[in-house]
Amino acid sequence: MKTIRPTSFPKDPFIDTTAVVAQAIKAARTQAGLRLADAALLARVSLQTLVDVEAGKPGVSLGKVLQIADAIGVSFFAIPSSRREQIRHQLAHLNEGTE
Structure with a gap:
C-alpha cells in the first residue's frame, strides 16, 4: 500500500485563491x-470531485x-475585512509552535 505523505497547511x-483552499x-x-x-467516500463526493478540489480547480461548487x-x-x-489583518496576526501567533 502506498504511504501517505503529510503535507502542510497554508x-x-x-484564503484568497482556490490554491489555498486546495492546500x-x-x-x-x-x-x-x-x-x-x-x-472521497468519507465526504460522500466522487473521487474526481476531490481530485479537482485538491488541484485548486475553480469549477467545483462551494457546497461540495x-x-x-x-x-x-x-x-x-468569515470575518469583516476591516479586521482581516488583526485576525491574521492573531491566528499566526496561535499557530506558532504547532507545526
Whole structure:
C-alpha cells in the first residue's frame, strides 16, 4: 500500500485563491493518513470531485468544497475585512509552535 505523505497547511490563514483552499484540504487529508479514495467516500463526493478540489480547480461548487472540508476536519471562518489583518496576526501567533 502506498504511504501517505503529510503535507502542510497554508502558513497564512487568509484564503484568497482556490490554491489555498486546495492546500488546506490536502493537508487535512494527508495529515489524517487518508487516501484520496477514502476521503472521497468519507465526504460522500466522487473521487474526481476531490481530485479537482485538491488541484485548486475553480469549477467545483462551494457546497461540495464545504462538504469535503467538514468531512475531513477543515474549518473556514468569515470575518469583516476591516479586521482581516488583526485576525491574521492573531491566528499566526496561535499557530506558532504547532507545526
